[in-house]
Amino acid sequence: MDFTSPQSEAEPNGLTALQEQVVGYFVDGVRVLGLPRSLGEIYGLLFISPDPLSLDDLVRLLGISKGSASQGLRTLRVLGAVKEAENNGDRRTYYQPSVELKPLVGGFIREQVRPHLESGKSKLRLLQDTAKETADHDDREFFLDRIGRLDSWMKRGGQVLPVLQKMLGQ
Amino acid sequence: MDFTSPQSEAEPNGLTALQEQVVGYFVDGVRVLGLPRSLGEIYGLLFISPDPLSLDDLVRLLGISKGSASQGLRTLRVLGAVKEAENNGDRRTYYQPSVELKPLVGGFIREQVRPHLESGKSKLRLLQDTAKETADHDDREFFLDRIGRLDSWMKRGGQVLPVLQKMLGQ
DNA sequence: GCCGTAGTTCAAAAAAACTTGAACAAACTT
DNA sequence: AAGTTTGTTCAAGTTTTTTTGAACTACGGC
Numbered sequence: 001m002d003f004t005s006p007q008s009e010a011e012p013n014g015l016t017a018l019q020e021q022v023v024g025y026f027v028d029g030v031r032v033l034g035l036p037r038s039l040g041e042i043y044g045l046l047f048i049s050p051d052p053l054s055l056d057d058l059v060r061l062l063g064i065s066k067g068s069a070s071q072g073l074r075t076l077r078v079l080g081a082v083k084e085a086e087n088n089g090d091r092r093t094y095y096q097p098s099v100e101l102k103p104l105v106g107g108f109i110r111e112q113v114r115p116h117l118e119s120g121k122s123k124l125r126l127l128q129d130t131a132k133e134t135a136d137h138d139d140r141e142f143f144l145d146r147i148g149r150l151d152s153w154m155k156r157g158g159q160v161l162p163v164l165q166k167m168l169g170q
Numbered sequence: 171m172d173f174t175s176p177q178s179e180a181e182p183n184g185l186t187a188l189q190e191q192v193v194g195y196f197v198d199g200v201r202v203l204g205l206p207r208s209l210g211e212i213y214g215l216l217f218i219s220p221d222p223l224s225l226d227d228l229v230r231l232l233g234i235s236k237g238s239a240s241q242g243l244r245t246l247r248v249l250g251a252v253k254e255a256e257n258n259g260d261r262r263t264y265y266q267p268s269v270e271l272k273p274l275v276g277g278f279i280r281e282q283v284r285p286h287l288e289s290g291k292s293k294l295r296l297l298q299d300t301a302k303e304t305a306d307h308d309d310r311e312f313f314l315d316r317i318g319r320l321d322s323w324m325k326r327g328g329q330v331l332p333v334l335q336k337m338l339g340q
Numbered sequence: 341g342c343c344g345t346a347g348t349t350c351a352a353a354a355a356a357a358c359t360t361g362a363a364c365a366a367a368c369t370t
Numbered sequence: 371a372a373g374t375t376t377g378t379t380c381a382a383g384t385t386t387t388t389t390t391g392a393a394c395t396a397c398g399g400c
Contacts, residue, residue, distance in 0.1 A: 018300050018313060025293055025320070032286050034204045036388055050312045055347070065390045070348055091398070092346055099319055101326060116202045123195055130188050142220045143188060149269055150195070156271060160337050167330050206358055225377065235360045240378055261368065262376060 014061050015045075022048040023062070033108065038064055038072045043081055043097055052085035052094035080107035102169030109161055117161075121154055184231050185215075192218040193232070203278065208234055208242045213251055213267055222255035222264035250277035272339030279331055287331075291324055 015023065026044030027037050041062050046053055053061075058069045073095060076082040080103040085094040098104055124147070131143045185193065196214030197207050211232050216223055223231075228239045243265060246252040250273045255264040268274055294317070301313045 016304075018297075018304055021293075021297050021300055022316075025290070025297065028286070028293075029290070032204075032282075034202075038389075048313065048316055050309050056345095066347075067349080067391065068389055071389090074348090099316070101323055113202075116198070120195070120199070123191075123198075127188075127191050127195065130191055134186075134188055139220050143218065146192075146218055146269070153271055156338060160334060163337065164330065164334065167333065168326060208359075236377075237361065237379080238359055241359090244378090 014063075019045060019048055019061075033112070035075075036072075038068045039075060042069065042072045043076055046082060046095055046097040047099065052096045054090075054092045054094050056092065078107075079111055080104070100169075105165060105168040109165060113161065117154065117157055124150055124154060184233075189215060189218055189231075203282070205245075206242075208238045209245060212239065212242045213246055216252060216265055216267040217269065222266045224260075224262045224264050226262065248277075249281055250274070270339075275335060275338040279335060283331065287324065287327055294320055294324060 023041050023044035026047065027040035030040035030043070031037065041064065042058055045058065045062060055066070055069050055073060058064065058073075059066050062069075064072075073082065076095075077084075080098060082095045082097050085096045087094050127147055127150070128144075131140070131147055134140055134143060193211050193214035196217065197210035200210035200213070201207065211234065212228055215228065215232060225236070225239050225243060228234070228243075229236050232239075234242075243252065246265075247254075250268060252265045252267050255266045257264050297317055297320070298314075301310070301317055304310055304313060
């Protein structure tokens with residue numbers, strides 16, 4: 001038997017060399033974004049699959065648990081990174097990746113960035129109160145200056161996001 | 171005794187209420203960026219301190235280990251988020267935060283974003299090779315299209331970074 | 341109405357990331 | 371040059387995050 005050719009099929013688990021590589025690519029990708037490995041595996045496999053895949057397909061092909069696949073798909077749906085495909089008469093649901101940058105970036109900003117910016121802003125208000133309550137130290141001036149700086153950072157962030165979104169979307 | 175006033179000093183560890191709150195703010199901040207908690211603590215305390223602090227100050231005030239403080243300061247230096255202050259005749263080194271957005275954003279992009287973009291690009295080349303080696307399946311066309319898409323994502327990212335940097339810096 | 345398949349949930353196990361602390365190196369002091 | 375002080379390194383310990391798997395719900399066909 002000849003196993004030397006780098007042809008399709010029969011890699012470590014049940015993935016082709018190409019699938020394996022694409023999955024690895026996305027695993028690294030999502031790690032940068034601070035998302036769990038399984039999201040990268042799932043999205044990566046969907047990304048390089050000509051046809052939609054079901055939860056069971058993902059479990060079988062990636063060798064991950066049903067729980068992981070289920071939770072991973074949910075997160076990806078919420079992020080707008082996958083969509084359900086027409087499940088032709090089949091009871092189970094099949095998934096396709098969003099392959100345009102726009103929904104991906106949009107979803108990430110909406111779900112992961114904006115909430116943090118918002119909570120940051122409200123914490124900033126509390127901070128300002130605390131600084132004002134701070135006894136009339138010599139430092140008061142300094143504290144308020146620094147907090148003002150934080151405020152300007154937040155505002156700058158708020159201005160940048162839409163531009164970012166416009167540049168990456170479309 | 172009267173502990174009701176929200177005045178300075180005497181909080182949980184040795185931090186004032188304000189320091190505590192600013193540190194918490196940055197702890198959350200760095201988490202979003204995928205950096206360890208201790209970086210947020212250190213940077214946060216420096217940020218709200220009128221005078222530069224030494225490694226020992228940080229250990230004492232934050233109640234973290236010397237190891238953490240040392241490694242944390244190193245990372246912050248590499249990121250350009252802290253600078254050494256003039257250590258007036260003292261043997262030990264004192265640190266000040268960079269409080270302008272420019273060096274902070276610049277450092278983060280240089281150290282955390284660019285390297286990933288670069289390695290992504292080189293992996294992409296390998297991926298392209300693998301796809302071409304893939305037997306002349308019906309799918310070949312499809313694979314190459316998807317990989318081309320990845321390539322365009324990377325390029326888009328490369329275009330966006332300088333704009334981002336320009337908007338946030340200054 | 342019962343059985344089988346699809347998918348969700350969540351407590352416990354496993355893995356990954358971070359922090360500690362003790363040993364070490366370097367550099368100043370006396 | 372012996373002793374201090376400052377800071378670094380890294381293996382082991384701790385904490386946090388992620389994954390697993392078994393119990394459960396829901397739906398559909400028979």
